[in-house]
Amino acid sequence: MGKTNTEEIIELLKTRVSKDQKNKLEVLAKKSFLDYLASVTLADKELAVEKLKQSLHYTDQYLIIGQKGNLSVEQAALLNGFTAHYLDFDDVQANFRGHPSVVIFSALLAVSNPTDKLRSLLQAFVQGVELAGHIGRTIHPGHALQGWHSTGTIGTIAAAAAIGVYKKLPEDKLATLLSFAASQASGMMFQEGSDAKPMQAGLAARNAVAAYKLTESGLTATKDPFNNHNGWLKTISGTEITPSTWGNSWLSPAQIENPGIWFKQKPFCSAAISGYDATRQAYEAGIRISNTTQFIFHYPENGDRALTKSHPLTGQEGKFSIEYIAWCVLENGDISTEDLDNFRVSPKFETDLPKFSRQHDLPSKDKRARPVRLEVIQDDKTANFTVINPKGSPLNPLDETDLQKKLVNGLGDLASDVIQLISKSKTQLKEIDSLLNYRRYLDCTSKNSQISLAPLS
Amino acid sequence: MGKTNTEEIIELLKTRVSKDQKNKLEVLAKKSFLDYLASVTLADKELAVEKLKQSLHYTDQYLIIGQKGNLSVEQAALLNGFTAHYLDFDDVQANFRGHPSVVIFSALLAVSNPTDKLRSLLQAFVQGVELAGHIGRTIHPGHALQGWHSTGTIGTIAAAAAIGVYKKLPEDKLATLLSFAASQASGMMFQEGSDAKPMQAGLAARNAVAAYKLTESGLTATKDPFNNHNGWLKTISGTEITPSTWGNSWLSPAQIENPGIWFKQKPFCSAAISGYDATRQAYEAGIRISNTTQFIFHYPENGDRALTKSHPLTGQEGKFSIEYIAWCVLENGDISTEDLDNFRVSPKFETDLPKFSRQHDLPSKDKRARPVRLEVIQDDKTANFTVINPKGSPLNPLDETDLQKKLVNGLGDLASDVIQLISKSKTQLKEIDSLLNYRRYLDCTSKNSQISLAPLS
Numbered sequence: 001m002g003k004t005n006t007e008e009i010i011e012l013l014k015t016r017v018s019k020d021q022k023n024k025l026e027v028l029a030k031k032s033f034l035d036y037l038a039s040v041t042l043a044d045k046e047l048a049v050e051k052l053k054q055s056l057h058y059t060d061q062y063l064i065i066g067q068k069g070n071l072s073v074e075q076a077a078l079l080n081g082f083t084a085h086y087l088d089f090d091d092v093q094a095n096f097r098g099h100p101s102v103v104i105f106s107a108l109l110a111v112s113n114p115t116d117k118l119r120s121l122l123q124a125f126v127q128g129v130e131l132a133g134h135i136g137r138t139i140h141p142g143h144a145l146q147g148w149h150s151t152g153t154i155g156t157i158a159a160a161a162a163i164g165v166y167k168k169l170p171e172d173k174l175a176t177l178l179s180f181a182a183s184q185a186s187g188m189m190f191q192e193g194s195d196a197k198p199m200q201a202g203l204a205a206r207n208a209v210a211a212y213k214l215t216e217s218g219l220t221a222t223k224d225p226f227n228n229h230n231g232w233l234k235t236i237s238g239t240e241i242t243p244s245t246w247g248n249s250w251l252s253p254a255q256i257e258n259p260g261i262w263f264k265q266k267p268f269c270s271a272a273i274s275g276y277d278a279t280r281q282a283y284e285a286g287i288r289i290s291n292t293t294q295f296i297f298h299y300p301e302n303g304d305r306a307l308t309k310s311h312p313l314t315g316q317e318g319k320f321s322i323e324y325i326a327w328c329v330l331e332n333g334d335i336s337t338e339d340l341d342n343f344r345v346s347p348k349f350e351t352d353l354p355k356f357s358r359q360h361d362l363p364s365k366d367k368r369a370r371p372v373r374l375e376v377i378q379d380d381k382t383a384n385f386t387v388i389n390p391k392g393s394p395l396n397p398l399d400e401t402d403l404q405k406k407l408v409n410g411l412g413d414l415a416s417d418v419i420q421l422i423s424k425s426k427t428q429l430k431e432i433d434s435l436l437n438y439r440r441y442l443d444c445t446s447k448n449s450q451i452s453l454a455p456l457s
Numbered sequence: 458m459g460k461t462n463t464e465e466i467i468e469l470l471k472t473r474v475s476k477d478q479k480n481k482l483e484v485l486a487k488k489s490f491l492d493y494l495a496s497v498t499l500a501d502k503e504l505a506v507e508k509l510k511q512s513l514h515y516t517d518q519y520l521i522i523g524q525k526g527n528l529s530v531e532q533a534a535l536l537n538g539f540t541a542h543y544l545d546f547d548d549v550q551a552n553f554r555g556h557p558s559v560v561i562f563s564a565l566l567a568v569s570n571p572t573d574k575l576r577s578l579l580q581a582f583v584q585g586v587e588l589a590g591h592i593g594r595t596i597h598p599g600h601a602l603q604g605w606h607s608t609g610t611i612g613t614i615a616a617a618a619a620i621g622v623y624k625k626l627p628e629d630k631l632a633t634l635l636s637f638a639a640s641q642a643s644g645m646m647f648q649e650g651s652d653a654k655p656m657q658a659g660l661a662a663r664n665a666v667a668a669y670k671l672t673e674s675g676l677t678a679t680k681d682p683f684n685n686h687n688g689w690l691k692t693i694s695g696t697e698i699t700p701s702t703w704g705n706s707w708l709s710p711a712q713i714e715n716p717g718i719w720f721k722q723k724p725f726c727s728a729a730i731s732g733y734d735a736t737r738q739a740y741e742a743g744i745r746i747s748n749t750t751q752f753i754f755h756y757p758e759n760g761d762r763a764l765t766k767s768h769p770l771t772g773q774e775g776k777f778s779i780e781y782i783a784w785c786v787l788e789n790g791d792i793s794t795e796d797l798d799n800f801r802v803s804p805k806f807e808t809d810l811p812k813f814s815r816q817h818d819l820p821s822k823d824k825r826a827r828p829v830r831l832e833v834i835q836d837d838k839t840a841n842f843t844v845i846n847p848k849g850s851p852l853n854p855l856d857e858t859d860l861q862k863k864l865v866n867g868l869g870d871l872a873s874d875v876i877q878l879i880s881k882s883k884t885q886l887k888e889i890d891s892l893l894n895y896r897r898y899l900d901c902t903s904k905n906s907q908i909s910l911a912p913l914s
Contacts (some may be wrong), residue, residue: 048676055674072529147692152640183609183653184660186643188679190687191636196678199671200640214656217512219505220799221653222645230647235604342677 005226008243010174012250013127013165021251022123028256029122030422032091034403035263036101037418039090041410041439042267043083048195048342052082052202077110077209082202085151086195087337088319089267089406094259094367094394096132097140098150099201100158104128106205107159108166111212114430118422120166121429126256128162133255134246139237141302144189146237152187152200153236159208167212172223179221180211182232192269192308193317259368260394263403267340268319271306271370273390275322278374279329281385287376289330289352294377297322300362303371311353315340323356324349326374368394414439462683465700467631469707470584470618478708479580485713486579487879489548491860492720493558494875496547498867498896499724500540505652505799509539509659534567534666539659542608543652544794545776546724546863551716551824551851552590554597555607556658557615561585563662564616565623568669571887575879577623578886583713585619590712591703596694598759601646603694609644609657610693616665624669629680636678637668639689649726649765650774716825717851720860724797725776728763730847731829732779736786738842744833746787746809751834754779757819760828768810772797780813781806783831825851871896 003011017025043049056075071079084090084102091101104125112121135154136143144150160181164174184207187200214221225232228240262270275297297304309321318324319340327349328335362371370393374385389396408415417435421427460468474482500506513532528536541547541559548558561582569578592611593600601607617638621631641664644657671678682689685697719727732754754761766778775781776797784806785792819828827850831842846853865872874892878884 051674051676052671055670072532074531075529146695147687179648179651180653180656183645183648183657184641184643186641188640188682188687188689188692190679190682190684190689190692191640192679194636194678195676196637196640196671199637199676199678203641203667210660213512214509214653217508219508219652219656221651221656222647222649225645225647227647230604230645232645232647235645235647238603 003244004224005228005231005241005243006175006178006224007171008247009131009178009226010171012243012247013131013161013174014171015127015250017251025126025251025254025256026119026122028254028261029125031263031400031403032101032125032256032261033105033118033122034400034407034419034422035091036084036105038403038406038410039087039102040080040084041407042089043086046083046086049083049086052079073110073213074206074209077106077205078202080109080202081106081205082198085198085201087267087340088198088269089264091264092262092270093129093133093136093255094262095134095140095255096129096136096150096154096158097144098132098136098155100125100129100132100155100261102201103151103155103159103204103208104162106202107163107208109429110205110209111163111167112429114428114433116429118427118429118432119425124162124166126251126254127165128158129261130251130255131161132158133259134243134250135233138241139233139239141305142239143237144305145302147189148236149187149189149191149197149200152204153185155187155201155204156181156185156207156211157232159205160211163208163212169215173215175223175225176221177211177215179223179225180214181208182225183221184211185232185236189308192306192320193312193314258394260397262394263392263398265392265398265402265406266335267337268325268335269306270392271304272320272322272325273392274370274372274387275374276325276329276335277387277390278372278385279326280334281387282374282376282383283329283333285383285385287330287378287383289327289355292330292376292378293355294375295326295330295356296375296377297326297356297358298362298373298375299358299360300364300371301360303360303362303364304358310356310358311350312345314342314344316342318345322358323353326356327352411439460701461681462685462688462698462700463632463635463681464628465704466588466618466635466683467628469700469704470588470622470631471628472707474708482583482708482711482713483576483579485711485718486582488720488857488860489558489582489713489718490562490575490579491857491864491876491879492548493541493562495860495863495867496544496559497537497541498864499546500543503540503543506540506543509536530567530670531663531666534563534662535659537566537659538563538662539655542655542658544724544797545655545726546721548721549719549727550586550590550593550712551719552597552712553586553593553607553611553615554601555589555593555612557582557586557589557612557718559658560608560612560616560661560665561619563659564620564665566886567662567666568620568624569886571885571890573886575884575886575889576882581619581623583708583711584622585615586718587708587712588618589615590716591700591707592690595698596690596696598762599696600694601762602759604646605693606644606646606648606654606657609661610642612644612658612661613638613642613664613668614689616662617668620665620669626672630672632680632682633678634668634672636680636682637671638665639682640678641668642689642693646765649763649777650769650771652773715851717854719851720849720855722849722855722859722863723792724794725782725792726763727849728761728827729777729779729782730849731827731844732831733782733786733792734844734847735829735831735842736783737791738844739831739833739840740786740790742840742842744787744835744840746784746812749787749833749835750812751832752783752787752813753832753834754783754813754815755819755830755832756815756817757821757828758817760817760819760821761815767813767815768807769802771799771801773799775802779815780810783813784809868896
């Protein structure tokens with residue numbers, strides 16, 4: 001009898017790679033971890049994060065490393081996942097069409113031990129992204145077009161797979177873990193623009209951790225959750241899979257290399273970055289909202305699918321609106337964090353909104369590209385600003401220095417110590433946790449809010 | 458502007474009924490509550506339940522009423538939902554195609570207060586079942602045929618709606634609650650025959666409670682999760698809905714009256730009950746496995762869809778196998794709890810299995826009916842045993858005495874006190890909890906396992 005789909009996936013997850021390749025992928029994963037810490041620490045003073053902490057009975061005490069405080073591990077994963085995704089400032093992978101770090105690192109940290117090596121975490125992350133990328137490539141764009149939010153759906157599976165790799169589970173336990181994850185995988189696109197969107201990242205991390213706890217309890221689950229008869233992928237997207245064909249490109253190149261990971265300089269939907277860059281070019285060329293009659297954003301078919309808010313009512317909804325993001329740039333030269341908060345958008349934006357429109361007439365390109373052409377029509381002339389690979393995308397990446405700056409914004413003086421720890425090959429998680437707890441301690445004594453990265457379990 | 462789908466659903470959930478009707482529906486809901494307590498208490502010594510308790514760090518201490526022990530409310534809902542569904546002994550509703558009590562009562566108990574009236578719980582249950590029935594009627598059979606497990610998917614929404622009614626949430630909070638529930642609603646048919654199947658009931662209850670906690674935290678979610686563009690029903694089943702049309706039959710008759718609720722006398726899938734009854738008739742007529750060459754079960758198209766295991770390997774899988782259930786009856790006269798546990802089926806069953814087959818040639822009937830014809834072929838003759846309304850189904854119901862017997866099996870001497878409390882109109886939850894805690898205390902002192910009904914929060 002041949003292998004089941006799930007057995008084939010598990011074999012892929014257990015792929016051994018050469019030391020050289022492992023080192024190369026770890027370097028890439030470190031960028032994601034750096035960006036993850038930046039995303040968490042930049043968001044941890046947001047009102048919504050505070051609300052969630054209170055509902056989880058999170059106390060303001062200084063937490064000793066290795067203690068869980070009064071959060072369950074599921075709650076720790078939920079809190080970190082929500083916080084890391086709250087500003088929509090975290091990384092993105094094109095085949096997955098979702099946010100890998102927030103679900104995978106949040107799940108891994110929740111089940112980690114203080115003496116675990118950071119590099120084990122990074123290696124597990126690589127495999128989690130790999131699975132997410134292969135599943136995404138197989139079921140998108142249909143899955144997203146149907147209304148599912150990949151970070152919640154595929155993200156739950158990917159985070160569970162990463163836990164399985166991290167914990168070096170035997171094959172039958174890994175199948176059970178993936179099966180319990182498939183029972184919980186969910187997430188809806190309609191949540192864009194509300195707190196429930198980042199919460200879906202938190203829920204995915206929670207669900208992966210819950211799947212791990214259930215597996216460890218000894219309870220059973222169906223062993224082939226990816227079968228082509230009524231398996232998870234078949235049920236949720238009507239797709240049959242042949243994981244054996246994934247093997248040809250499993251980690252060669254890795255999904256983390258190609259299409260690679262996007263990092264963000266601004267906290268809004270990655271689908272808006274090209275349009276933002278194009279609008280910034282236009283602004284540099286002297287174009288303003290006041291001296292222009294029409295702004296037409298040209299996209300490929302479905303290229304703006306994630307930008308669901310043409311007429312956002314709040315800055316938080318504005319994260320998914322190229323019209324709003326462009327308007328902020330054209331009005332003020334750039335967009336600020338305050339422009340993207342949960343308060344009502346400026347009435348002037350609503351007055352100017354009729355100047356904006358979208359068309360879908362660009363050819364589709366490489367998945368790594370995010371082409372847009374901004375056509376600007378003034379009384380006597382037309383100008384075009386085209387961006388194919390926006391800043392932060394895999395072919396126009398943020399370099400490590402950019403990411404380090406992001407972490408400095410989030411962590412202040414402590415960032416350099418954390419950066420140094422991340423760069424070392426033998427760093428234990430408790431060393432990073434120790435620094436973050438120190439920050440929490442400083443924040444505590446200065447009566448500020450706290451960093452929300454969960455303590456190690 | 459017209460009402461959104463979600464606003465219409467909320468209006469339905471807030472329907473006020475006459476006192477007479479309310480009383481009549483409460484009587485029906487009481488049967489479900491009685492059956493729920495029986496299902497929980499009958500399962501609470503199962504090994505799988507013990508495993509789950511340990512993974513939740515559930516201690517064996519005697520718990521004071523009104524305390525949560527060391528379970529979060531989400532974990533309490535998970536534990537009760539899993540336990541109540543573990544034996545597959547709990548009630549079923551045909552339009553929902555799922556198990557209402559295990560998800561709804563488990564969620565409600567987890568968020569209840571000791572001084573709340575039992576009748577508030579029952580009224581909220583009625584509304585939860587109502588929504589489940591209307592959604593199910595709209596999206597089935599496609600939803601189930603696609604591979605979704607209604608108890609997990611629709612069940613999460615129904616349990617959240619019941620919490621909203623129970624807590625008398627204002628409309629905007631109720632919309633948020635349903636929205637957070639829709640973000641988490643999941644559950645896969647492929648889990649039949651494993652612990653993950655009852656766990657999906659636990660997860661649905663957990664998710665509804667989590668949605669309530671998130672709503673109470675003040676976090677926002679999209680206000681129209683049931684919109685026809687990319688709402689939950691559209692995404693998960695491709696279906697557009699018009700809840701205004703549900704209003705014509707909202708609570709008149711109630712889903713709890715017609716198609717009504719099924720209660721089980723035996724702990725296996727409800728789709729097998731007709732076949733079981735027919736096989737019992739055959740047995741009474743002298744038919745045995747040894748004196749017969751062929752047993753053909755005739756069903757309507759998809760009438761045996763839930764009976765996914767033609768060749769079960771364990772008794773737990775056998776809960777979803779008419780072949781196995783019939784074989785137990787034909788071999789031993791009836792089926793016992795031990796026949797349905799998680800150990801390997803008898804080798805003799807596997808030898809006899811070729812005698813069984815299924816055909817799909819009966820006409821479809823009323824949803825309340827579960828027609829089957831068992832054709833028995835012996836050397837010289839053929840006999841037929843037809844069952845349309847098996848025992849326990851709405852048109853051939855278990856009466857209250859039967860349900861009381863079930864509770865006596867679960868609770869022993871304490872059952873009569875609990876039954877008396879349930880019959881009173883002003884009973885507070887703490888009175889029932891007090892009795893169940895007393896049982897727990899007795900169990901504790903006798904070193905047995907404990908009742909798993911969650912303490913009130």
